[in-house]
Amino acid sequence: MSPTSALAATLATYHSRRQQRIARVPIWQSQLIAVLEGCKIIHTRSGELVCRAGEWLLLPAGQELELVNQPDADSGNYLALALTQDRQWLQRFHALYGHLLLDAAPGHPVFTPSASSRQALQQLVNTLERADGPIDQALAEHGWQGLMLALLQQGQGRSLLLLPTEDARQQLQALFAFDPAHDWTPAKVAQHLSMSEATLRRRLAAASCTFSGLLTEARLAHGLGLVMTGRQSLLDVALASGYQSPSRFAAAFRRRFGLTPSALRATRELPEDLFSTGDAPVIPG
Template identity: 30%
Template structure:
């Protein structure tokens, strides 16, 4: 994968830390005809900042770039596997689940993977963060404009200056959230559609294929048919950093 012209190569069994709000080019290259599994665990940035504040030996880099975790111990790998299961974390009280994620962040920091400092986010990133908190809501330009204390015309103009629009940001945020749900859960596709604001599964499937060039059902199909998959994506789910393994 490449983020801000910085490549990060991970082979089987390796782990990396991907910064938030950074467009990336990601390429999975399995050894045909074998299947493969690549997992992403999104974690809210504030948890990283709170964890680092408690670790006096951590000085976050000034620039947020992808970084590899070296020699991650078995205990940390097991914790990553646990946290990757939404059902596992959902069974825990919120304070306990938070501590588990902070423990994982600490393991990564001890293995050399420390999240860099975040610059001032673009308006479209702030909008994305707001939508990601509740993607099923019936979002409108008016809702968003009021949240940012600006007129609809001003919001539209500011987003246009960033080469995007409210509709485009809303759709892309929902679709990347849907992609994460399809890859990390066993929820029925109709349920995934509702989670990202679509009452019609067929409409959701059409929009998903328009965005990613593949039907939702194919995401969970036989991965052995792909010898090389290249997908350009933006950061998935919440104002989140991704731990990759």
């Protein structure tokens, strides 16, 4: 992953040199995406969203979409930052500033950030790039709060700040995402959640999902993130995603996303060091 990965994938960098088209991408946690080069196109049930370089995109949780990452015609690069909202950060933000959300405008999913929002994101990127310890993590959360307040000030960001529900689906998604390679079984999960297997099955049925379906989705989503942002071998990606065989991982990956991990990895054509100066990426004005 890029240098901005200091806090458990809170902020990830996505880079490609060829077009990427990925189907059925699950969005479990709300995301803020800043496109630095190229263009991102999102296909949802309600239509198409186009986010160009210099624009930001808000993706609320609880949806599945198709995305296209299109490199810039001149530079040949697609480059974007994706900020995932941390559940504990959201809870503490609501405790401090929840009253500010009562009259907040919903905003538009694609927008041009204000100077204050750009500055706040740049500060957060710089903090995450060097974060190493509890004080740095506290500074990162403080910077994130500043970014959220800057977004609210310009009439954006409300969809990022919705607290996630606590149904069975959300509980299992969080559990599987924490350790997708673990040998999860309904019995182990039920014990972890302090309920019987029968209760777990009833709650999953009420949420219109299955144990195996959620586990597979979590493992493939984890693998997708590693393929798009990391440098590990595909064998290591498969193992980290709970697959003992790279071929089985590749087959499941293709069924889900419409292309193989190796085909997606090939679109990146990564240089030895994406940020050769050693600095965090610069948010364009």
